[in-house]
Amino acid sequence: MSGKLREAENPSSATVTPLPSRMAANAADTHAIVRNPGMALDLGFLESMRSVNRSALERRVGTLTKRRSIKADNQAAWLLRSISLMDLTTLNSNDTDERVRRLCAKALNPLRRDLTEALGLGEVLIRPAAVCVYHPFVATAVEVVKGSGIHVAAVSTAFPHGLAPLSTRLAEIEASVSDGADEIDVVIPRGLVFGAKWQELYDEIKQMRAACGEAHLKVILGTGDLATLRNVTLASMVAMMAGADFIKTSTGKESVNATLPVGLAMVRAIRAYHEQTGYLIGFKPAGGISTAKVSLDWLVLMKEELGRPWLEPELFRFGASSLLTDIERQLEHHISGRYSANHRHAMA
Template sequence: MSDRNPGMELDLEWVSRVRVNTQAVLKRAQQIQGRKLVKKQWEAAWLLRAVTCIDLTTLAGDDTPSNVHRLCLKATQPVRYDLLKELDMHDKGITTAAVCVYPSRVADAVKFLKAANSSLAVASVATGFPAGQTPLETRLEEVRLAVQDGAREIDIVINRTLALSAQWEALYQEIRQCREACGDAHMKTILAVGELGPFTTVYKASLVAMMAGSDFIKTSTGKETTNATYPVAVVMARAIRDYFLRTGHKVGFKPAGGIRTAKDSLVWLTLMKEELGDEWAEPHLFRLGASTLLADIERQIYHHVTGRYAAYQELPLA
């Protein structure tokens, strides 16, 4: 990953000046969705890029060591070898960006990846995911335990109450402490935008999270009723750009929740490229949080190579 964002002093004056023009945001999001997407070999290349940006995720109540094992195998070989060989990409080391699991499954994932001789990172959600409604001390301890078990990335959730009641100082301090608890592990801060209301609040929460030292800001837990949407991504991307112009520090972006089709992943990459530039279409600054997306991307690659669509049972499950 790139140099980390060290954060900065909380600048409440900057936060209070924020105003977001809703109509302009919606118009921009529509423009990006209306773009013609790449075709043929360019589409295959972009889809493989999308694969390398996926945090392959399982966050279910019935997760067991065996389905985490299967997820890890899929992450290390996300696209069938014969398809990659046809594209002359079989020796390029294509894997997903990380495997994302609950804290209690981190040790399993680390063990399986080690056994597979893979250097793939394990990401863990923490801090009372998905609601974040547990005492701060409990949330911080959860981060420490996940890092102790070998998680190299931590996806924390913010305390939405603090954002909704504009307690920016308190939110900043909580995220700062989470960053400390992460140690060397990279921290992705989930804003749960579906529960934050207006775009202005989303923008302010994004700024505060970056000032507090987040390496990434992430849209959603995937458990809210509204998850990653393009308008919200435009708002968060503009906050990332402003923060970069002000501080020189690059913060990554991760949409999550409801991203299921290969076409979706191309629109997300286009949005990153247009709003933030080429570097934000790389895994060190862009991640897609997804559990079912990979299956559709692999089907599209299969179609590109063979001219027909595979039945789902012809491709290995994640």
């Protein structure tokens, strides 16, 4: 085994179809996928994943985004799918309870009524999968979306750097779960990856998973800080071995956030883990996904690499704040042939 890997010493149709029904936010069993129980840390399996060909991944991404063109009614249907896969997010230093209430109101009614009528949605509800907030606003979000089927996600563990003592980070998870969050987005200390301290990283994530209880665990790798696709792949595998329900690219605070080559490396790690264990792991790109066109690129990647099951909110999410506005603008253009100003699409 190489010294670098060894642990360091000391929609695709024009007709919009209803999404699978989901139970009320914060109720038991709100996710349909059998949860990943994790597995023992297997350094041999990790060793088999260490060879990552950046050039090949970049070529593959180039073919995906160039040869797949989604137009007209098909594009509208795929954009509605994008809305249903969003974690609608506000993670600003000036967040307030009122701002979070407005975000939740937008999640409950993401499209103007005239757009839903023109698209012929009828009784079909198209809503984001979750709202994502800081811990102090979890209770507020839970109150507003209760009974809607929209999940409440809390960023946790000293977000965005993850450098607080482990006991503090675990207590933050427990506090968010106690307030009603049913999804927890945690960050890893990136230094554990650089030091190849795989056992320590595994143990920390395993304790985070235990602190989550029934809430689902989304592990943020901070890929923009990890320097290489090899680090991204190995960190992805350790997170899944430790019991992650989702692996997530970024906090949105790094200088480089979600990119398609990084996403491809992560989804191929998900595929390898599924082939090894039989468990389906979710994927969440976040940071810099602000246009409808970019969201379609990600949907194509998921469909081509992992298949149709990964186009459901139980297995794929966008971490997004401004994406919804651009999707609304594109849908209005689809209906009217004209682009509208951003202010016509109210947002928090």
